[in-house]
Amino acid sequence: LAKTTQPISMDSYEGQEVNITCSHNNIATNDYITWYQQFPSQGPRFIIQGYKTKVTNEVASLFIPADRKSSTLSLPRVSLSDTAVYYCLVAREGGKLIFGQGTELSVKP
Amino acid sequence: EAGVTQFPSHSVIEKGQTVTLRCDPISGHDNLYWYRRVMGKEIKFLLHFVKESKQDESGMPNNRFLAERTGGTYSTLKVQPAELEDSGVYFCASSPDTNTEAFFGQGTRLTVV
Numbered sequence: 001l002a003k004t005t006q007p008i009s010m011d012s013y014e015g016q017e018v019n020i021t022c023s024h025n026n027i028a029t030n031d032y033i034t035w036y037q038q039f040p041s042q043g044p045r046f047i048i049q050g051y052k053t054k055v056t057n058e059v060a061s062l063f064i065p066a067d068r069k070s071s072t073l074s075l076p077r078v079s080l081s082d083t084a085v086y087y088c089l090v091a092r093e094g095g096k097l098i099f100g101q102g103t104e105l106s107v108k109p
Numbered sequence: 110e111a112g113v114t115q116f117p118s119h120s121v122i123e124k125g126q127t128v129t130l131r132c133d134p135i136s137g138h139d140n141l142y143w144y145r146r147v148m149g150k151e152i153k154f155l156l157h158f159v160k161e162s163k164q165d166e167s168g169m170p171n172n173r174f175l176a177e178r179t180g181g182t183y184s185t186l187k188v189q190p191a192e193l194e195d196s197g198v199y200f201c202a203s204s205p206d207t208n209t210e211a212f213f214g215q216g217t218r219l220t221v222v
Contacts, residue, residue, distance in 0.1 A: 032208070043113070043200050043213030044152070087152075094165060095140055095207030099152040 004088045004100040011106050018075040020103050022088030025069050032091040033064060033071045037084045038102070044087060048073070083107045111135065113214035115201050121220045127189040130217045134183070134203030140164075141184050142204075142211060143176060147197030158184060191221045 006022040024033065032051055036044035048055055050062045050071070061074040075082060085102040092098065114133040122128050134141045143155040155174070156166040160181035169176070173192070178184040188195055198218050202211040 034210075041215070043202070043215050045213065046210035049210065091208075094157065095142065095204060095211065096154050096157060096165060097142075097144075097202075097211065098154065099144075101151055 003098070004090060006086075006088050006100060006103045008101060009104040009106070011108065012078055013108050014079055015077050018078050018082075018105060018107075020073045020075075020086055020088070020105070021070060022073070022100075023070045024088070024090050027068050027090055028092075030092075033062070033068070034089045034091045034097070035060070035062065035071075035073045036087045036089060036097075038087065039084050044099075047086075049091065078105075078107045080107050080109065113201055113203050113212050115199075115214035115217050117217060118215065119218045119220075121222060122191055124193055124221055125190045127187065128191055128219060130186045130188075130199055130201075130219070132184045132186070132201030132203075132214060134201070135212055138203035138205050138212075139181070140204045140207055140211075141178060142202040143184070143186055144168075144200040144202065145197050146200070147194065152200065155186075188219075191219075193221050195219060196221045 004024045012018045034049040035047045038044045048060050048062045052064050055062045063072045085104050087102040089097050116131045139160050141158040144152050146152045154168040157164045158178045161178050175187045198216045200216045202213045204211040
């Protein structure tokens, strides 16, 4: 099973750009890379998904190099409300999500 | 549009009792998933329904857990008899197909004492 590795925690300040890198060395050809955000006492919430190169939406950007063994979630100009746990997942065929430990992002004023 | 709804939000039961968790997916979503986080560990997949059929139940820990999705709408997850190690947060998610985002409910916090 493809496993993801990401930093356990990160600190940032309001207004900064935050980049969280995730490694997934054993990613399979058919796997997508998906990022979720989770606030305390809530379920995970989808942020962005990609297969290769770069994907951007209104919330974040996702950078995936050609070998797809890593990916970087970029959050532009974070605010206090972006404090949460961010999960990098490899989405298997069939929709099954494999969660790792996640990165606890703390945004300070 | 209503999101994924889980009931109850919290449940405290004694070891050996039975508990049934319910999940109402987003209307029209054929895919329904159950996950759980126990003992502060990682969120783990339990099983996946496509409509009323179990597509993948490889994550079900043992035969004390029974999931159903009669009629392909809401789903229930029954734990019988509950053990202490079953304590944790149980999440339900749904999606219209397997390659798009999954929408999660807020979870049911189960405490077995």
